[in-house]
Amino acid sequence: MPTNLVINGEDRISTRGSMTPLIDVLRDEFFLTGAKVACREGICGACTVHLDGRPVVSCLVPLATVEGRDVRTVESLAAAGEPSPLQQIMEEHDVVQCGMCFPGILMVLTSFFQERPHAERDDIKAALVGNICRCTGYERLVDAAAALARRS
Amino acid sequence: MATADPSSVVMNLPRRDARDKLLGRTRYTVDRMSPRMLHAAVLRSEVASARIIRIDTTRARRMPGVRAIALAEDAPGMHGIGIADHPLFASGVIRFHGEQIAAVAADTYEQAQAAARAIEVELEPLPPVLTMADALAPGAPLVHPDWKSYEVLFEGAARGGNVAWEATVIRGDTDVAFARDDVVIVESCFRVGRQNHVSLEARAVVATYEDGRYHIETSTQVPWTVRNMTAKLLGVPASQVHVTVPPVGGAFGQKFDCTLEPYAAILARKSGQPVRLVYSRQEEMLTCLCRENADIKIRSAVTKEGEIVGREAVVLMDCGAYGGEQIFLTTMTAHTLGGNYKLGSIKLATRAIYTNTAPNGAFRACNGVYNTFALECHTDEICDAIGMDPLEFKRRNVLGDGDLGATGQVFEGDVLGPMLDRMERLRETSPSKKHLAGDRLYGRATVVGTWFVFVGPSTATINLNADGSATLITAGVELGQGTMVQALPQIVAHELGIHPDDVIVRNADTDAAGFDLGVGGGRTTVSVGAASVAAAADVRNRILTTASELLQTRPDRLVLRNGRVEIAGIEGSGTTIAKVVQRAHQVTGPVVGSGSFTNPGVPAMPGCAAGHFIDAIDIPVFNVHDCEVAVDAETGHVEVLSYKVVQDVGRALNPRAIHGQIQGGVTQGLGYALHEEHTIGEDGCIRQDSLETYRVPLALDTVPVEIDLYEGAPSIGPLGAKGAGEVPIMNPPAAVACAVARATGCRVQQTPLTPPRVLALLLGREPAVELPHIVDNWWDNVLIKPKAQ
Numbered sequence: 028m029p030t031n032l033v034i035n036g037e038d039r040i041s042t043r044g045s046m047t048p049l050i051d052v053l054r055d056e057f058f059l060t061g062a063k064v065a066c067r068e069g070i071c072g073a074c075t076v077h078l079d080g081r082p083v084v085s086c087l088v089p090l091a092t093v094e095g096r097d098v099r100t101v102e103s104l105a106a107a108g109e110p111s112p113l114q115q116i117m118e119e120h121d122v123v124q125c126g127m128c129f130p131g132i133l134m135v136l137t138s139f140f141q142e143r144p145h146a147e148r149d150d151i152k153a154a155l156v157g158n159i160c161r162c163t164g165y166e167r168l169v170d171a172a173a174a175l176a177r178r179s
Numbered sequence: 180m181a182t183a184d185p186s187s188v189v190m191n192l193p194r195r196d197a198r199d200k201l202l203g204r205t206r207y208t209v210d211r212m213s214p215r216m217l218h219a220a221v222l223r224s225e226v227a228s229a230r231i232i233r234i235d236t237t238r239a240r241r242m243p244g245v246r247a248i249a250l251a252e253d254a255p256g257m258h259g260i261g262i263a264d265h266p267l268f269a270s271g272v273i274r275f276h277g278e279q280i281a282a283v284a285a286d287t288y289e290q291a292q293a294a295a296r297a298i299e300v301e302l303e304p305l306p307p308v309l310t311m312a313d314a315l316a317p318g319a320p321l322v323h324p325d326w327k328s329y330e331v332l333f334e335g336a337a338r339g340g341n342v343a344w345e346a347t348v349i350r351g352d353t354d355v356a357f358a359r360d361d362v363v364i365v366e367s368c369f370r371v372g373r374q375n376h377v378s379l380e381a382r383a384v385v386a387t388y389e390d391g392r393y394h395i396e397t398s399t400q401v402p403w404t405v406r407n408m409t410a411k412l413l414g415v416p417a418s419q420v421h422v423t424v425p426p427v428g429g430a431f432g433q434k435f436d437c438t439l440e441p442y443a444a445i446l447a448r449k450s451g452q453p454v455r456l457v458y459s460r461q462e463e464m465l466t467c468l469c470r471e472n473a474d475i476k477i478r479s480a481v482t483k484e485g486e487i488v489g490r491e492a493v494v495l496m497d498c499g500a501y502g503g504e505q506i507f508l509t510t511m512t513a514h515t516l517g518g519n520y521k522l523g524s525i526k527l528a529t530r531a532i533y534t535n536t537a538p539n540g541a542f543r544a545c546n547g548v549y550n551t552f553a554l555e556c557h558t559d560e561i562c563d564a565i566g567m568d569p570l571e572f573k574r575r576n577v578l579g580d581g582d583l584g585a586t587g588q589v590f591e592g593d594v595l596g597p598m599l600d601r602m603e604r605l606r607e608t609s610p611s612k613k614h615l616a617g618d619r620l621y622g623r624a625t626v627v628g629t630w631f632v633f634v635g636p637s638t639a640t641i642n643l644n645a646d647g648s649a650t651l652i653t654a655g656v657e658l659g660q661g662t663m664v665q666a667l668p669q670i671v672a673h674e675l676g677i678h679p680d681d682v683i684v685r686n687a688d689t690d691a692a693g694f695d696l697g698v699g700g701g702r703t704t705v706s707v708g709a710a711s712v713a714a715a716a717d718v719r720n721r722i723l724t725t726a727s728e729l730l731q732t733r734p735d736r737l738v739l740r741n742g743r744v745e746i747a748g749i750e751g752s753g754t755t756i757a758k759v760v761q762r763a764h765q766v767t768g769p770v771v772g773s774g775s776f777t778n779p780g781v782p783a784m785p786g787c788a789a790g791h792f793i794d795a796i797d798i799p800v801f802n803v804h805d806c807e808v809a810v811d812a813e814t815g816h817v818e819v820l821s822y823k824v825v826q827d828v829g830r831a832l833n834p835r836a837i838h839g840q841i842q843g844g845v846t847q848g849l850g851y852a853l854h855e856e857h858t859i860g861e862d863g864c865i866r867q868d869s870l871e872t873y874r875v876p877l878a879l880d881t882v883p884v885e886i887d888l889y890e891g892a893p894s895i896g897p898l899g900a901k902g903a904g905e906v907p908i909m910n911p912p913a914a915v916a917c918a919v920a921r922a923t924g925c926r927v928q929q930t931p932l933t934p935p936r937v938l939a940l941l942l943g944r945e946p947a948v949e950l951p952h953i954v955d956n957w958w959d960n961v962l963i964k965p966k967a968q
Contacts, residue, residue, distance in 0.1 A: 060210035061203020063428075065379040066460045070870040073379055101203035114201040121193045121835050124843065125659025126200030127379035127428035133201065155878035159870065161377050161429050162659050164846030165878040167839055 032093050034059070035103040045091035049083075050074040052090055053100060061101035061130045065159075072158035075131035076100045082138045084157075101130035104137060112175055113137055120171035124162035132158045136172055140179075148173040188673035188898055191835040194664045195680075196426065196657065207428045208383040208398040209457055216385070217246050217284040219446050219456040220291035221439075222298050223466075224280055227535040227863025228307035228320075229273040231280075235299040239283065242297055244290035247449035249282040249442060256412040258437065261344055261506035261792075263330040264323060265538075267412045267441050273302065274322055274500035275537050276864040277466040284446035284454045307535035309863050311474060311495045312952040314341040314532050322500060322533035336509075336790030337962035343502040344531040345962050346509035346790035348517060348585050351524025353480070353957070356489025362480040365564050367557040368950045369476075370929050371549040371912075373469035373497075373857040373865075374542055374850075377875050380428025383457040386443035393444045394421045400434045401697030402654050402687045408437035409444055420444070424687040427658040431847070432541035433468055434658075435699045436504060464868045468540025469857060471505055472497045475553040476953040477516070481561050485572050488523035492516055493953045493960045496546060498531040499538035505531040508545050510791045511631075514799075515550040517585025518629035519595065520558075520576040525585050528961045535863050541699060543844065544909045547630045548851065549930070555626040555913035556927055559920060569917075573627055574599055587784020588795035594827055594892040595627055595801050602803045602825045605887050612820035616809035619818075622922025625805040626913040631796035632902045633700025634778035634895075638693030639710035641671065641718050643770040647742050647757035648681040649718070654695035655707045656687045660904045661836045662703040669832055670708050670897055674715035675722075676739030677756065693775070701902020704832070705798065706776050708897040713774025721770050722756060725763045729754065779895060789963060798894055800906045801827040804845075806914035810922045815938030817853055817919055822911075823885045829894035829901035837903045838886055844907025845884045850876040852912035856931050 030041045034057060041052045048067070053059045053076070062085060063073035069084040076085045077099040104111045110118065113136055123129060132155060139146065139154040146154070151172045155165065199205045236248050254267035269278045281298050285291035308314040308322060322341055323329070337345040357364060384397040393415075399405050402422040410417035427434065439456050446454040458466075473496050480489035494512045498505035512529040529546075542548075562569045577595035584590055602625055613621050640652040651671050657663035668679040675682075685691060695707065723734040726744040730737070730753055738747050745753040763770050783794035805823040810816070824841050831837055854874040858866045867873035894901045916927040925940040928948040939945035953960055 054210075055212075058212070059203075060206065063379065064209070065381070066870050068460070068869055068871060071379065105202050110198065110201060117201055118193065118197045121191065121197065122839065123194060123197040123200050124661070124839060125379065125427065125429040126196070126205055127207070129201055130203045152878045159377070159379070159875055159877065161379055161431070161847070161875065162843045163839060164842040164844075164876070164884070165881045166842050166883045169878065170883075 030090050033097045047090045049085040049088040059100050072131040075134040082135050116171045116175045122168040122171050128160040144179045146176050192665050196664050208425050211385045213453050216453040218288035218291050219284045219454050220295045221279050222281040222295040224273040224278040227276045228305040229302040233301040239294040239297040242294040244286035245294045247284045247446045249445040253445045254412045255414045258408045259502050261333040265501040282442040284450050311532045314534050315952050341533045343533050344506045346529045348513045348527040348788050350787045353489040353524045353526045356480045356524045363564050365561045366478045368948045369553040370948045372472045376431040376433035378429030381458045381463045382439050384440045384443045385455045386447040387453045388448040392419045395440050396423050397440050398427050400430050400699050402689050405437045405440050406689045409441045412441045422689045424656045430658045431543045435541040461868050465865050466537045470542035471539035474950050477557045485567050485575050490522050491526045491957045494529040496531050499536045501538045503538050504541040507792050513585045514796050515547040516554050519627050526957050551628040552912040559917050586787045586794050592893045598803045598825045598889050615820050619809040619811050620922040622918040623807045624917030628802040628909040630800045630906045632705050632798035633702045634797045635696040636777040637695045637706035637710040638775045639714040640773045641714040643718050645760045650683045652685045652692050653707050654687045654692040656698045665833045665836050666704040677742050701905035705896040709776040710774045712897045714772045717772030726759045802910050804910035804914045806918045808918040815934035825887045827889045827892045828903045830899035831888045840904040841907040842884050846876050846881050848908040848911030852915040
């Protein structure tokens with residue numbers, strides 16, 4: 028049975044099976060490859076998207092549970108192609124390396140900053156505990172996020 | 180846009196690929212899809228050792244969606260480094276749990292998996308050897324009974340039985356040194372486990388077969404190795420294999436070999452359709468070509484004044500079922516365990532040992548990481564034995580200008596000594612974090628390390644375009660390290676007097692770029708950079724010749740700057756480079772330059788080293804790391820309180836990018852030091868098959884690394900640069916282990932220092948590592964025989 032959902036503000040109909048993980052629907056059916064499949068166990072956080080505004084690991088979300096719900100992916104962060112302040116500060120601070128973890132990290136921090144725009148550095152670190160980054164050693168991207176928090 | 184001054188090669192040029200990576204638009208290999216694309220799955224062995232009696236694919240071929248099945252008969256060749264011991268599919272026998280038996284391409288991944296499971300395999304179990312001690316025991320089953328018949332790709336090493344490769348160093352007479360009556364003899368044993376790369380992008384490939392050629396789009400560090408190895412395995416001319424490389428989502432050495440590409444290539448030819456093969460995280464955890472586990476014994480004869488008059492060591496590296504990178508890496512003991520310090524005499528043996536376990540491979544700084552751990556722990560044990568402060572001991576003994584390395588190489592310049600001084604200043608300016616330890620045990624250590632830049636052949640071509648931009652064509656790959664998006668554009672822009680944003684860097688393509696050894700070993704900035712400098716010099720000569728005629732000025736009075744050809748000393752004079760190129764189109768043709776580079780070959784002392792791929796290191800890279808730890812005596816938990824790095828970078832072309840490499844490399848090293856651990860079960864299968872059981876560092880595990888870049892050490896690299904990305908991982912296990920040993924008063928012989936292990940040390944319940952399979956008489960550990968006197 029087809030599933031109706033809203034992806035990045037557009038009405039979509041998925042024809043995949045009800046147990047298909049949301050990440051596969053996004054990537055394979057709608058070609059939104061920003062969110063990454065890296066562990067399929069909900070541990071690395073690279074597949075994080077927003078479901079009704081809350082960050083979820085989309086590898087553990089079966090399609091059947093998102094009927095009628097609102098899904099936002101990393102592709103939605105740059106409204107009209109203009110990077111969000113978070114994306115801009117990560118670029119300015121030159122903290123990206125291989126880049127595979129950033130879609131998930133950006134989705135987690137975007138949601139986190141909505142609730143805690145002036146968060147302290149230690150709280151930002153704690154917020155990232157569900158995102159594995161193998162390249163950067165975290166500290167410099169946390170510095171960038173903290174700089175944004177100070178600026179806002 | 181960068182506001183870089185093109186006249187200066189040193190700048191914090193931002194990454195040009197960051198924007199799309201942040202927008203989620205970058206298309207890695209795992210993101211590549213095409214119409215009609217098939218999905219592949221691999222059937223793997225679930226036993227460690229067996230004879231294959233029968234493989235029947237009849238039922239699998241009838242399964243829904245199945246388009247092609249690949250088996251051992253499709254890949255007649257063998258590959259390897261040093262010895263061609265590795266078939267693509269298990270052929271006749273199974274040698275490890277997880278070994279590839281067949282590969283299936285189907286319309287969906289689930290169909291491919293189902294069909295792979297439906298292949299019937301009849302096996303006759305054989306007794307496996309799972310540890311190096313078992314492999315070296317008298318009468319042990321041979322992992323490769325036919326080892327003598329294998330093609331030898333690199334001559335000169337002793338081999339035999341389960342010893343895949345033996346590299347030895349003998350300089351001076353250690354027997355005399357150990358017999359002296361004025362020395363203290365210190366002996367230490369160490370054991371380390373495997374480390375998994377956990378690249379977030381798993382190994383991945385999309386292959387097609389068109390017009391009689393294979394096109395392999397793959398997540399690799401070594402496009403030319405993939406080209407040549409795929410051809411060798413498939414038994415086709417290498418010219419029939421074309422490799423291109425999209426942005427790579429992390430590699431760390433894991434992708435420094437040809438691995439899954441040939442499966443997809445065979446399936447693409449058989450099906451006539453594009454084939455995608457991406458390993459699952461579980462496959463990556465179980466078969467990822469880890470940093471190998473190793474057993475190490477070191478003995479040193481040291482005078483009361485701290486002179487090391489003799490050192491003997493045996494390092495056993497578990498290569499798993501096939502030799503792979505470990506064969507080459509036996510070389511690196513001489514330059515790591517045998518490095519750092521002046522040695523009166525030395526005997527080193529490094530042996531790659533076959534076991535019925537998953538093959539290991541390269542991982543950032545490779546055996547240098549655990550050899551440094553062993554050497555620095557041993558050094559502290561020496562200092563305890565002779566009653567000398569470890570820093571004082573290091574100052575007296577680190578290699579300086581004119582000193583001999585293990586293989587008799589003469590080192591140039593005083594580097595480690597001044598770096599120790601710089602670390603002392605860093606320690607003075609940045610206060611100790613000891614107060615954060617509270618009532619926990621506190622320890623601190625400063626350690627040194629030596630690694631190298633793996634130079635060797637690279638090529639570059641530069642087309643200077645009529646708009647004044649330059650297109651750089653190399654086989655270099657962007658893994659995340661930044662070389663392709665920062666160092667290379669900076670170098671070429673500097674040489675041609677243009678802005679780095681005007682340097683287009685082509686992604687690796689073996690049909691466009693010439694041979695390259697690959698991206699790894701800290702070599703890209705150095706080797707591809709040096710080839711790029713040579714290509715730029717070629718381009719510059721052509722430009723100056725044309726401009727000389729155009730401006731009626733001798734070429735030696737012309738300079739390239741700000742996108743212009745100017746008369747020296749007269750700013751704004753002359754004309755634009757674009758106009759000169761346009762002129763060249765009319766008179767000599769478009770402007771193109773090429774350059775190539777290889778290692779110059781620093782000499783070692785003749786006769787010192789046997790079985791080594793390189794006897795001396797062309798570009799040594801030195802590290803000094805300092806670490807403070809707090810150890811919870813009740814739980815065994817180790818917290819890193821502070822971490823400091825003084826790193827020899829030659830010349831820092833992009834200091835900010837190097838800081839990023841150091842923070843990331845140190846963090847990976849701390850993971851290996853403290854909690855990343857693979858163990859192997861009785862069935863020969865790695866026990867940690869997911870990120871739940873294999874613990875990589877998370878955001879709350881890290882500390883900000885305080886960094887001082889040491890510039891000015893001699894380097895043959897372009898503009899004095901050295902590779903900076905590989906070495907930061909070298910010293911953290913050494914620094915943490917020495918600090919924990921001091922905090923606890925316990926002898927540290929193993930990593931990782933997980934809470935249970937540290938607690939067992941504190942409670943006196945951690946069994947000592949004794950290594951009975953490495954015997955006291957060094958000669959009884961090796962295949963080579965003493966030369967007759």
